[in-house]
Amino acid sequence: MDGVCRDSFGLLNNSIFNVWTCSLCYMYLFPTEKLKFNFNRISPGLIDVDVRNASDLKSTEYICDSLDEYDCTRWKDCCRSAEQCCQHQRDTPFPTKKKVCPRTWDGYSCFEDTYPGDTAKISCPSYMKYGDLRGHVEKSCTENGTWLSHPYTGKQWTNYTGCVTIKSISGVVNAEVSANAFSLLLLVPSVAISLTFR
Incomplete structure (x- = not known):
């Protein structure tokens, strides 16, 4: 598993993970902006932009041209958080208990391996628009060792209502x-x- 990180869509190679999650940060934070996301997991990214990480000056300048300074900072912070999450996932040993909800990046936040029936609770990310940093994000691990799915979409769901x-x-x-x-x-x-x- 060395060099592999997980987001809510599955496992990705470290370098692809950084491009994928940084692009998704843009899409989640700014859904109405002009840059569109390429959902090809082999070669993901924002269309017409090669984003390797938030510190890549050429691509970040291009992307930040579509945002104001505050939003550009929020986007870069989200990208850095995703990169740190990937690094943490790779550095953390796997639990000895077989059945856990796997460590994951959900698009805004990083979650540890969580035991069935438990709820992971972390602080709200600073880059959420109108977010309350005093609040908490919750992600529930079901009894069968899978992350709770949203009843309407069927996708993994994280409760951010405590942040807004x-x-x-x-x-x-x-x-x-x-x-x-x-x-x-x-x-x-x-x-x-x-x-x-x-």
């Missing part, structure tokens, strides 16, 4: 509504002036 509080979202919504209301207040007099001198 109503208070943090309502603060953002209130700020956006206030800014829009203020701009409308300023727009009315400017329209009136321009109509007067027309």
Whole structure:
């Protein structure tokens, strides 16, 4: 297993894992952005970009051109976390107990081997938009030694609801509504002036 890392889709060679997860970080963090993901696990990546890791200057500059500085930093942090997760997976000995939910990177966070019936609980990642760093992420290992699947998608599921509080979202919504209301207040007099001198 040396040189192999696991994400929620399965096992990958270390170098492919870094490209795959860094590209998925972009897709998960910015689903509406212009760069699209190549889902070929043999040669994954963001289409037209060869991303080997977040420290590859040429590709990160190209990708960060599609983002503002804050989002670029979030993306790089996610990529570095995935790389660190892979390194940790390779450095950690496998448990002696046969049946465990395997260590994995789920697209945002790194989870250790977890025994059946247990729930892994970790801190929220810093790069989640509107995330509350005081919250926790949970990933449940079923009694049969597989990660819990989402009832609708059938894919491995991680509970991030502890990371996004109503208070943090309502603060953002209130700020956006206030800014829009203020701009409308300023727009009315400017329209009136321009109509007067027309």
